[in-house]
Amino acid sequence: MDVTTFRALHHDRAPDDPLILPGPWDAASARAFAAAGFPALATPSAGIAESLGHEDGATPADEMFAAVTRITRAVAEFGIPVSADLESGYGLPARELVERALEAGAVGVNLEDSDPSGALNDPERQADWLAAVRSAAGDALFVNARVDTYVQGVPDIEETARRGRLYVEAGADSIYPILCPPDHLPDLRTAIPAPLNAFALLDDGPSPRELGQLGASRVTFGPGLLRRVMGAAGEIAREVQEW
Incomplete structure (x- = not known):
């Protein structure tokens, strides 16, 4: 599956889907998710960091x-596209970042607007x-622009929306107010002319379907x-110890 198909997956979605x-x-985890039938995957930088x-x-x-x-x-044999969380870009020039993402096989990137110090x-x-x-x-990568206002203690809808609009104008395909x-979400969905990425917790908060109904694509x-x-x-491990 190529970037065009991956991009299309973000549009014309029903509110509950x-x-x-x-x-x-x-x-191993990638193959498990692919075998389960998900149409695409998105690596988490924090998850990879922990695993390494x-x-x-x-x-x-x-x-x-x-x-x-x-x-x-x-997951190549499954034909499943992968978007890569590349944090704030590792200080690489834009062209080198893009080249390395494409060489790694990614069809998308997640890029955050905090610097490594957290500002x-x-x-x-x-x-x-x-x-x-x-x-x-060009059109070879789907760009998910992360907005870190809420992470960095600026829980302001207007500032988040302003950043989101600027990033869409710059060419971002979607906006992630993490x-x-x-x-x-409903106000941000109205204010930002692009699909929104929402963060879900497995054990707390709204389900993915509920987040979709609130405005997440x-x-x-x-x-x-x-x-x-x-x-x-x-x-x-505890079972093995007690065996």
């Missing part, structure tokens, strides 16, 4: 691209950088699926 993108952290023994945000670029390559290779980037400069990414990629309260889980698996691994 958002695109659900599980987040594989390695080749790094803190979130501390994965070296080479290791992240290598992990994405293993994941795309693992929000200037939105105009971020928009310029996203425009450079779009120029380098950790946005669910009741903000796409739902991801961050490292939540990995952490559920690790919880199960802990239970298995």
Whole structure:
């Protein structure tokens, strides 16, 4: 499946049927999600970091691209597209970032507007950088632009919407107001002329269907699926100890 099909998956969705993108952290999890029938996958940088023994945000670029390559290779036989969370771009020039994402087999990228220190980037400069990414990629990559206002303590709908509109004008295909309260989604959906990515928790908060009804076109889980698996691994470890 190519980027054109992946892009189309985000549009014309029924309110109760958002695109659900599980987040594989390695080749084995990617194959499990592919075998379950999901139409596409989206890697979580935090999940990959944990699987490689790094803190979130501390994965070296080479290791992240290598992990994405293993994941795309693992699901190639299923014809399933993979979007890669590349954090804030690792300081790479836009063209190099695009080239490495494509070489890793990704059809999409998730790019956040916080710098590595955790501060929000200037939105105009971020928009310029996203425009450079779009120029380098042409139509070859789906760009999911993450807005970190809620993560960084700026829970303001107007500022989030302003950033989202700037990023869409710069060429972003969708906007991800990560950790946005669910009741903000309807206003953001009205204010931002692009599909919205919402974050779902497995054990708390609205379901993907409910997030879709609130305005999300796409739902991801961050490292939540990995952490559920690790919880199960802990239970298995206890069973083995008690055997």
